[in-house]
Structure formats: structure tokens, C-alpha cells
Amino acid sequence: MLEFRKDLFADERDDNLNVIGKGEQRQDMLGHVTGRTRFFDDHGFDGLLHLKVVRSPHHHARIRSIDVTAAERAPGVKRVIRGQDVPLNKNTLLSLIDFGKDDEPTLAVDKVRYKGEPIVAIIADSEAEALAAVKLVRVSYDPLPTVFDVQEALKPGAVVVNETYPGNYFEYHDKYDHQKLRFGDVEAAFRTADHVLEERYQMSPIEHASTETNGTIAAPETNNRYVVHSCAQGLFFSLGTTAKILALESNRLHFIGGTVGGGFGGKVDSLTEPLAVLGAILTGRPVRYVLGREEEMQFASPRGAERHVIKDGVMRDGRIVARQITSYFDAGAYTRLTSYGVVKCVAHMPGPYTIPNVRGDAYCVFTNRVPATAMRGFGVTGVDFSIEVQMDKLAHLVGIDPMEFRILNAYRDGDMKAHRRVAHNTALIECVQVVAEKVNWPLSETARRASSLSGGGGPRAAIPPTVTDESGRIGRPETRQAPPQLTPGAAPLPAHQPRPAVPVYQPPPAHQPAAALPNYPAQPADAAPLPAPAPPVPNAPAPPQHGAARFSSVFTRRR
Amino acid sequence: MARMPVQFRLNGSDRAVFVEPAETLLGTIRRGLGDFAPKFGCGQGTCGVCTVLVDGEPRLGCLTLSVTCEGRSIETASGLADGPTLHPLQAAFMEHFAAQCGFCTPGMLMAAKALLDRNPNPTRVEVVEAIAGNVCRCTGYEPIINAILAAAQQRGARRA
Amino acid sequence: MPVNVRIVQGLQEAAGILASDRGAQLLGGGTLLVRDINEGVMTEGTLLRAVDPVLLAMNTGGARVELGAGVTMAMVLASRDLPYLHAAARGIGGPAVRTTATIGGNLFAATPYGDFTTALLALDAVVTLHAGFGGARVMPLVEMLANRARGGVGLVASVGFSRPAGADAFRFVKVARVRPKGVSVLSIAAHLPQNGGRISGARIAYGAMGPTPLRAKAVERVLEGRTLDAATIAAAKSAALEGTQPATDAIASEWYRREVLPVHLGRLLAGETS
Numbered sequence: 001m002l003e004f005r006k007d008l009f010a011d012e013r014d015d016n017l018n019v020i021g022k023g024e025q026r027q028d029m030l031g032h033v034t035g036r037t038r039f040f041d042d043h044g045f046d047g048l049l050h051l052k053v054v055r056s057p058h059h060h061a062r063i064r065s066i067d068v069t070a071a072e073r074a075p076g077v078k079r080v081i082r083g084q085d086v087p088l089n090k091n092t093l094l095s096l097i098d099f100g101k102d103d104e105p106t107l108a109v110d111k112v113r114y115k116g117e118p119i120v121a122i123i124a125d126s127e128a129e130a131l132a133a134v135k136l137v138r139v140s141y142d143p144l145p146t147v148f149d150v151q152e153a154l155k156p157g158a159v160v161v162n163e164t165y166p167g168n169y170f171e172y173h174d175k176y177d178h179q180k181l182r183f184g185d186v187e188a189a190f191r192t193a194d195h196v197l198e199e200r201y202q203m204s205p206i207e208h209a210s211t212e213t214n215g216t217i218a219a220p221e222t223n224n225r226y227v228v229h230s231c232a233q234g235l236f237f238s239l240g241t242t243a244k245i246l247a248l249e250s251n252r253l254h255f256i257g258g259t260v261g262g263g264f265g266g267k268v269d270s271l272t273e274p275l276a277v278l279g280a281i282l283t284g285r286p287v288r289y290v291l292g293r294e295e296e297m298q299f300a301s302p303r304g305a306e307r308h309v310i311k312d313g314v315m316r317d318g319r320i321v322a323r324q325i326t327s328y329f330d331a332g333a334y335t336r337l338t339s340y341g342v343v344k345c346v347a348h349m350p351g352p353y354t355i356p357n358v359r360g361d362a363y364c365v366f367t368n369r370v371p372a373t374a375m376r377g378f379g380v381t382g383v384d385f386s387i388e389v390q391m392d393k394l395a396h397l398v399g400i401d402p403m404e405f406r407i408l409n410a411y412r413d414g415d416m417k418a419h420r421r422v423a424h425n426t427a428l429i430e431c432v433q434v435v436a437e438k439v440n441w442p443l444s445e446t447a448r449r450a451s452s453l454s455g456g457g458g459p460r461a462a463i464p465p466t467v468t469d470e471s472g473r474i475g476r477p478e479t480r481q482a483p484p485q486l487t488p489g490a491a492p493l494p495a496h497q498p499r500p501a502v503p504v505y506q507p508p509p510a511h512q513p514a515a516a517l518p519n520y521p522a523q524p525a526d527a528a529p530l531p532a533p534a535p536p537v538p539n540a541p542a543p544p545q546h547g548a549a550r551f552s553s554v555f556t557r558r559r
Numbered sequence: 560m561a562r563m564p565v566q567f568r569l570n571g572s573d574r575a576v577f578v579e580p581a582e583t584l585l586g587t588i589r590r591g592l593g594d595f596a597p598k599f600g601c602g603q604g605t606c607g608v609c610t611v612l613v614d615g616e617p618r619l620g621c622l623t624l625s626v627t628c629e630g631r632s633i634e635t636a637s638g639l640a641d642g643p644t645l646h647p648l649q650a651a652f653m654e655h656f657a658a659q660c661g662f663c664t665p666g667m668l669m670a671a672k673a674l675l676d677r678n679p680n681p682t683r684v685e686v687v688e689a690i691a692g693n694v695c696r697c698t699g700y701e702p703i704i705n706a707i708l709a710a711a712q713q714r715g716a717r718r719a
Numbered sequence: 720m721p722v723n724v725r726i727v728q729g730l731q732e733a734a735g736i737l738a739s740d741r742g743a744q745l746l747g748g749g750t751l752l753v754r755d756i757n758e759g760v761m762t763e764g765t766l767l768r769a770v771d772p773v774l775l776a777m778n779t780g781g782a783r784v785e786l787g788a789g790v791t792m793a794m795v796l797a798s799r800d801l802p803y804l805h806a807a808a809r810g811i812g813g814p815a816v817r818t819t820a821t822i823g824g825n826l827f828a829a830t831p832y833g834d835f836t837t838a839l840l841a842l843d844a845v846v847t848l849h850a851g852f853g854g855a856r857v858m859p860l861v862e863m864l865a866n867r868a869r870g871g872v873g874l875v876a877s878v879g880f881s882r883p884a885g886a887d888a889f890r891f892v893k894v895a896r897v898r899p900k901g902v903s904v905l906s907i908a909a910h911l912p913q914n915g916g917r918i919s920g921a922r923i924a925y926g927a928m929g930p931t932p933l934r935a936k937a938v939e940r941v942l943e944g945r946t947l948d949a950a951t952i953a954a955a956k957s958a959a960l961e962g963t964q965p966a967t968d969a970i971a972s973e974w975y976r977r978e979v980l981p982v983h984l985g986r987l988l989a990g991e992t993s
């Protein structure tokens with residue numbers, strides 16, 4: 001049951017929050033149960049036309065010729081759209097926020113880069129007629145060699161997937177073939193660590209499989225505008241994308257949406273909006289473009305595959321002293337949103353832990369797969385999963401209870417994160433404590449008394465002297481092994497001073513609560529003996545803080 | 560291709576419509592007659608969002624040809640409420656948070672109605688079996704199962 | 720030309736059209752055919768809707784059972800005379816598929832479908848066929864399935880079989896990875912008539928273990944004349960894979976199907992639930 005633990009951070013908020021734990025009726029529920037909620041496809045139009053696309057049967061091929069004469073003459077066909085009919089037939093979604101280069105055509109012209117890539121659109125009186133005409137389009141191809149593995153794609157001389165990015169990687173900061181994170185000196189820390197553990201984690205692509213497939217209905221409206229019923233999760237993002245691709249002023253597009261039949265990230269790509277609107281422009285009629293289930297599953301963007309290689313240095317007392325992660329995101333054939341997911345991933349590499357030395361390299365890699373996109377916890381889920389599995393392995397390695405291990409390494413308010421943001425509103429310690437309590441998991445006195453509010457900041461707020469490098473310059477794969485340089489750290493630590501240790505690990509009391517805690521699973525028999533107890537560390541009293549101020553820091557100090 | 564005339568009863572009203580020979584009942588109800596409650600989710604029979612009742616039996620609108628429905632009585636989620644009064648299933652779905660995006664809801668409600676009309680006192684296993692052909696990607700099935708059981712109970716209480 | 724639908728009264732007429740028009744197909748419930756139309760796989764041709772009452776006839780009371788090809792899975796489930804077929808019928812899709820899916824269509828459903836056909840195979844069923852303009856003829860289901868693999872079977876009017884010997888003599892299991900409803904990894908049907916404690920005339924059939932549902936003749940031979948004890952079951956399990964030719968698809972790999980078949984066969988013979 002949902003429970004609002006007001007005892008936690010009680011002085012951190014005004015005591016006027018009274019909704020959590022109570023039933024509240026959703027405003028859209030009545031529409032859902034009466035069948036009155038209108039999704040994009042639930043709008044009637046007289047003279048509605050239907051659009052279907054011809055898709056590539058090859059993962060990678062040069063298009064030699066496209067013959068649409070038979071399709072144009074087929075019964076019911078009103079219009080055939082080709083790449084040259086698209087005003088701006090090259091786009092990248094994040095160009096709207098000035099991130100990345102245009103790299104993806106709406107309809108392929110000279111080359112297809114993934115199986116299922118749209119080449120020709122057919123607009124007909126009925127879906128059946130559009131589907132029949134799709135079969136009449138003759139495309140001849142010269143199949144090209146393919147690349148499906150991210151690390152293969154990064155090798156010099158690999159097949160070039162997407163000529164906009166000839167090295168098969170997204171270009172970060174106009175400078176590097178990957179996104180970097182550098183904090184402290186991992187190499188030095190690995191040398192002094194008691195244990196070093198390196199593991200590889202591989203995530204498969206996942207289809208969102210929302211019950212409503214992607215789709216759009218676009219129709220001419222008054223004043224030379226077009227009304228667009230869209231499934232988009234980001235309606236105005238889709239409007240901007242459509243306006244750009246069709247070279248229209250955005251005020252000529254009247255987007256209606258907001259009811260999405262399941263998105264989970266799979267409806268941010270504007271897969272159908274631009275062609276539906278173009279169809280309405282070219283025919284002067286309402287045009288409906290809806291993906292079939294097979295198209296949705298096979299060719300609509302999934303969560304892409306990820307590979308994370310994590311190397312951690314850990315001390316016998318449980319402190320993680322160094323972490324190095326190399327991540328490969330499979331973007332598929334075009335960028336879509338993967339470049340952005342990679343940046344988010346990098347911010348998550350230390351996880352919710354304070355680690356004094358972190359090095360991350362994350363690649364957004366192009367392969368001949370279906371372009372990937374956002375999905376719940378985009379850029380983060382895969383790396384967080386990998387990190388948490390790694391945390392369990394590390395805890396096992398040093399013989400510390402995994403819950404204790406997390407509390408020990410958890411970030412606390414005021415700590416400097418590896419991407420140079422000061423941690424605020426941290427609550428991992430409290431979360432672990434509550435979980436332990438709920439499942440009757442015994443914690444040591446130290447772990448039970450630990451608090452996110454104390455023990456952080458101070459020396460832990462320092463940016464250590466940091467080793468930087470110029471590895472991975474764009475177009476120069478040989479620089480991937482570039483030599484490191486030292487960059488001085490920042491206050492409050494003088495650059496030469498060693499970083500003070502995080503609180504010393506306190507082992508839990510001997511686990512024998514079987515009678516009181518019947519559900520507690522046995523400790524693994526092969527766990528290494530726990531380190532000798534150290535004298536208790538006095539917990540510094542929490543500095544008096546006013547709650548509202550603490551939470552408002554989200555908006556003031558964070559960006 | 561010559562269109563074909565079909566007549567059937569939709570949520571209590573007699574309707575006549577011309578259809579393409581191979582047009583699906585889902586297409587006819589939605590685009591032909593303007594009742595957008597049943598949805599399209601797959602066209603393959605695998606998701607159940609198009610579930611309607613034909614002569615009281617659950618059927619997939621996407622796999623049923625309209626020409627086979629001549630003279631039948633068809634019910635959709637639009638016809639569930641009795642005027643402004645919600646059907647017990649609708650009320651229970653609201654109460655138990657049995658919808659999130661709402662896309663599966665009209666089909667889910669009809670699958671549940673088919674069950675309760677035949678078996679007013681189903682077991683949990685029977686409820687699960689009744690909605691086994693209906694996919695929900697958002698809510699998780701527990702609230703839906705609970706809502707259907709609650710609706711059955713409430714109807715039982717009213718009958719008693 | 721988009722797909723046309725023709726409504727015909729008699730089976731005879733329908734069979735004639737099927738024989739003369741290669742673009743024509745009989746419409747059963749349409750759970751497979753209409754899917755093909757929706758996905759653009761079938762974009763032309765004719766669907767024949769035969770409204771002959773023979774297709775819906777059910778003769779279930781006596782020792783000899785006759786079911787029209789248009790009988791749906793829901794109709795089988797609603798019949799009190801056919802409890803031995805309920806497991807097979809219930810295994811096919813959710814309730815809204817079962818009100819539509821016909822026995823006739825199941826005879827033609829490509830693997831891994833064909834669970835009901837698997838049950839019919841183990842009942843030694845025969846089919847009544849109309850091919851071309853001639854009259855009807857009766858053919859063992861095994862033979863019809865072999866012809867089906869080669870194409871061009873004609874129209875099935877009904878299926879017939881003898882009611883199984885006793886309540887425990889007929890067993891069916893469908894193995895699926897999604898519960899309560901999922902497409903078959905495989906299915907197994909077993910008819911195990913006993914004579915003085917010994918099996919006599921066993922029929923074992925598999926679904927999804929080959930291009931069509933098939934009989935496990937090697938297992939049948941092992942069982943013949945023996946009591947259903949541990950040794951017999953062990954022998955049956957070691958003969959289980961003979962003659963199978965499973966495919967790899969989205970549901971399971973060929974390897975997996977081979978691995979689990981003997982396990983499930985053993986459980987079915989031992990009367991355990993899978």
C-alpha cells in the first residue's frame with residue numbers, strides 16, 4: 001500500500017502535502033470508460049484518403065531505380081509521393097535544439113540504410129487499394145555490405161552506414177567521436193585499489209509495443225492551414241519537425257493531440273506526421289497514415305541496444321575508488337534521439353554514488369539496424385541496470401552486504417558528482433533504509449544511522465585534479481589511445497591534497513535475527529569474512545535547513 | 560468493386576450501410592458509422608482492442624467481415640451506459656483505476672461484459688481467461704481483473 | 720482489384736468455384752484470411768462464403784461423431800458431448816478468437832497453429848471433401864494433411880471420428896510460453912484405448928513439430944500392447960522425436976522444441992499436468 005513517510009526529511013517541506021496515499025479520480029477516466037476519449041484515429045472525415053509506404057527489403061542497398069508507373073495507374077490511387085516531392089528531405093529531430101546534423105530522409109532516394117526504410121508513399125481511396133498499389137512499385141537495388149555490431153562499426157575501414165557521419169559515430173562538440181566524462185585519475189586509483197572488477201553488459205533492443213500504433217490524420221483546414229490529429233508524445237516537437245521538413249510556417253499547422261494510446265517513448269519521432277501533412281497538401285484531401293502492427297513492431301523505432309563495459313576499483317573496506325565505463329549505443333541507421341540518450345547515460349555513470357575517480361566514454365554508433373529512439377528512462381535504464389548488477393558483484397567481492405555497500409557509497413547532499421553538479425536532495429540512503437526495514441533486512445548500526453543530510457559536502461564537494469585527454473578526435477581513430485594530461489582540481493580542496501576518505505564502513509551486527517525476522521534470506525555461505533569493526537564514526541548533526549529552501553534548490557541552483 | 564449493402568443493429572439502433580466486400584466490421588463501425596469506441600491495434604487478432612459483441616458473443620472487429628454480420632445485433636462500449644448512468648463495469652473500471660491511456664479499455668470492457676452476461680459470478684481464473692485475448696500495455700492486468708470482479712459483486716448485490 | 724467476397728449457398732457450388740478459380744479461397748471464420756487482408760498480404764482474389772447448413776452441423780451424441788467444418792471452437796466448448804476436445808478448443812486464442820475460428824480453418828492453419836487438428840489426428844479422424852464438381856468423398860485426415868503440404872485439397876465439409884474409449888483415454892496438452900493464451904511451442908494429443916490393462920490402438924499426434932500436425936508412429940508402436948508404466952513411458956520418450964521436423968520461429972527454436980517434446984510427452988502419458 002502507498003504510504004507517505006512524513007518522518008523522512010520532515011523539516012525539508014511544508015507540511016501541507018495531502019494527496020499521496022489517497023484516491024483521486026483522473027480527469028480523463030470517464031472518457032476512457034465510455035469510449036468517448038478521442039485518439040488521433042478517432043476523427044471522421046469525408047473523403048478520407050489512406051497512405052501506405054513501400055519499404056526496403058534490404059538492410060543496406062543502393063537504389064538503382066524506382067518505377068511507380070503501375071502503382072500510379074492502380075485503382076483508387078490518388079497520388080504517389082517520392083523523395084524529391086519532400087521539400088526538405090533530410091532532417092534530424094534534435095536540429096530543433098541545434099544538436100546534430102540532418103541525416104535522415106523522409107523517403108529514401110539513392111540508398112537504403114535499414115530494412116524497412118520508407119522509399120515511396122502511396123495515397124489511395126482505401127487502405128486495401130493503397131496496399132495493393134504498394135506491391136506494384138518496382139524498386140531495383142544493389143545490395144551493399146552491412147554492419148550490425150557497434151564495435152565492428154567503429155573499426156577503421158568499416159562499412160559506412162550513414163554518409164553524414166562517415167566514421168559511423170555521432171560527433172560530440174564538433175571534436176570527439178564520443179561523449180567524455182573525466183573526473184580525477186582512474187588509472188592511479190586502479191593501481192592502489194584492493195580489487196579491480198571488469199564486466200560487460202549487453203542490452204537488447206526493445207519495442208515499445210503500445211496498443212495504439214503510430215499514426216496521423218492530416219486535413220486541409222480554413223485559412224490555408226492544416227489540421228493534424230497526431231499520436232505524438234511531444235506535440236509541439238512534432239509540429240516543429242513537420243514544419244521544417246515541409247518548409248511550412250509553423251502557424252499553418254494546427255496540431256491536435258494529447259491523447260496517446262501508449263507511447264513509452266515510441267511516439268516522439270514524428271514517424272507519420274510529415275508524410276500525412278504532405279499528402280494532404282498534395283491531394284487537397286484528408287490523409288490518414290497509420291502503421292500496421294507488423295510495421296510498428298519491425299520498423300518503428302525501438303529502444304536501441306546498449307553495451308556497457310564497466311571497470312571498478314574497490315577497497316577492502318567497501319569504498320569504490322575508481323570507475324571506468326565504456327558505453328556503446330546502437331543508434332541504428334540514423335541519429336533520431338540516441339545522441340541525446342548518450343549524454344544522459346554519461347551523467348549516470350557513477351550512479352547515485354560518490355566515486356572520487358570516474359572516467360566515461362560513450363559512443364552513439366550507426367549500424368544497419370532500425371533507428372532507435374527514446375524509451376522510458378532513456379539513456380539511463382541500461383546503464384543503471386548494469387551499474388546495479390555491478391554493485392552486487394562488487395559487494396560480493398569484498399564480502400559486504402549489498403544494502404550496506406550501497407549506503408556506504410551513496411552520494412550525500414553537498415557531494416560533487418563526476419559531471420560537476422553538486423548533489424542535492426539525495427535520498428538513496430533513506431530509500432535503502434526503508435527497503436531494508438520493509439523486507440526485514442538487518443542493517444548495521446552505522447548504516448541505520450547514516451543520513452543523506454550529513455557527512456556529505458566539505459572535502460567531498462571538491463573537484464579533484466583531473467586527468468584529461470584528447471582521445472577519439474573526429475576522423476582520427478588512431479587518437480583513441482591519446483596520452484593523458486593532468487588538469488588541476490578546484491576548491492575547496494587544494495589541488496595537491498589527497499581526497500579524504502568517505503565514512504568508514506561499519507559491518508552490521510552478526511546476522512542471527514532468524515526468530516524475529518523469519519523472512520530474512522540466509523547470507524551467502526561463500527561471502528568473505530567481514531572486515532574488523534572500526535570505532536563508530538560520530539554522525540555530525542544535520543545542519544539546520546528549511547525544507548522549502550532545500551527543494552527550491554532544484555530550480556535555483558540546478559540547471 | 561461493387562459495394563454491398565449490410566443491415567445490422569448497433570447498440571440498439573438499426574443501421575444500414577454500404578461496405579466494401581472485404582471490409583472489416585471494425586472499419587464499418589468506425590469509419591462507416593462513426594462509432595469510434597472500438598479501436599484498431601493490430602488487425603491480426605492479437606490485441607483485442609477491437610472487441611465488440613455480436614449477438615452477445617465477443618468478436619474481434621478487425622477479423623470479422625461486415626458482410627457476415629447481416630441481421631446481427633452488435634454492441635460496442637459506446638452503448639454500455641444506460642443514458643447518463645454508467646454500466647457497473649464502467650463504474651468499477653473508474654473506481655479501480657483500470658485504465659491508463661485508455662486505448663485498451665473499450666475492448667476490455669466488452670470482453671468483460673461478454674463474460675458477466677453469461678457468468679454473473681465468475682472466479683478470478685475465469686476473469687483472466689475472459690480477457691486473455693486483450694492486451695493492456697499500461698495498467699497492468701491486476702486493476703482490470705479487480706474491477707471486473709468488483710463489478711460482478713456489485714451486480715450480484717443489486718440482484719439480491 | 721481489391722478482394723471480393725462471394726456468397727454461395729451450396730457446398731457443391733463453392734467447391735466448383737474453388738476448382739476453377741485459382742484466386743478463390745473458402746472463408747471459414749476468417750481469423751487467418753482477414754489478417755492477411757489487413758496486412759496487405761492478400762490484395763486480390765475472391766473469398767467464398769458458403770452458407771450451407773452442413774458446415775454448422777454437429778452430430779455428437781453417438782459413438783460416431785461428425786462435426787461440420789464451420790463449427791467454431793466456441794461451439795465445441797459449448798457442447799457437453801465433447802469434453803475430450805475442450806482442452807484443444809480452449810487453447811486456441813482468447814474467447815473472441817474462439818467464437819470465430821473454425822475447425823475447417825484449423826485444418827489449413829500453418830504451423831505452429833493447428834492445435835485442434837492435432838487432437839483430431841489422435842482421434843483418427845476422417846474428412847469429407849468436396850473437390851471440383853464431383854460428389855463428396857471421405858479421406859483420412861493424415862492423407863488430407865499430406866496433400867495439403869502439396870497444395871490443392873478442395874473444400875472440407877466435415878470431420879468425423881469415433882468417440883474416444885473413456886474419459887481418461889484421450890489426453891491433450893498445449894505447451895505455450897505465454898499464459899493463459901499463447902501460440903504453441905508444441906501440442907500433443909494422445910488416444911490411449913486399453914484392453915485388459917494393455918494399450919491397444921494408441922494414437923499420438925504432435926502439433927508444431929513439423930510442417931503440418933503429424934502422427935508419432937514410433938511412439939504408438941512402443942506403446943502397443945504394453946501397460947502404461949514407468950518403463951513404457953521411458954521407452955516412449957526415447958522414441959518421441961522420430962519423424963519430427965520442427966521449425967525455428969518467433970515462439971521457439973527448433974532445438975527447444977526437440978528438447979521439451981519428450982518431457983511433455985512423458986508427463987502426458989504419466990497423467991501429470993505440464
Ligand SMILES: Cc1cc2nc3c(=O)[nH]c(=O)nc-3n(C[C@H](O)[C@H](O)[C@H](O)COP(=O)(O)OP(=O)(O)OC[C@H]3O[C@@H](n4cnc5c(N)ncnc54)[C@H](O)[C@@H]3O)c2cc1C
Pocket residue numbers: 603604605744745746747748749750751752753788789810811812813816819820821822823824825826827828831832833834835873874875876901902903
Ligand atoms: C490471436 C490468434 C491466436 C491464435 N491462436 C491459435 C492457436 O493457439 N492454435 C491454433 O491452432 N490456431 C490459432 N490461431 C489461428 C486460427 O485462428 C485457427 O487456426 C483457426 O482455427 C483458423 O480458422 P478460421 O476459420 O478462422 O480460418 P480462415 O482464416 O477462415 O481460413 C484459413 C484457411 O483455411 C481455409 N479454409 C477454411 N475453412 C475451410 C474448409 N472448410 N475447407 C477448405 N479450406 C478451408 C481458408 O481458405 C484459408 O486458406 C490463432 C489466431 C489468432 C488470430
Ligand code: FES
Pocket residue numbers: 598599600601602603604605606607608609610619620621622
Ligand atoms: S485490432 Fe483486432 S485484435 Fe488487435
Ligand code: FES
Pocket residue numbers: 211261262657658659660661662663664694695696697698
Ligand atoms: S491502458 Fe493503455 S493499453 Fe491499457
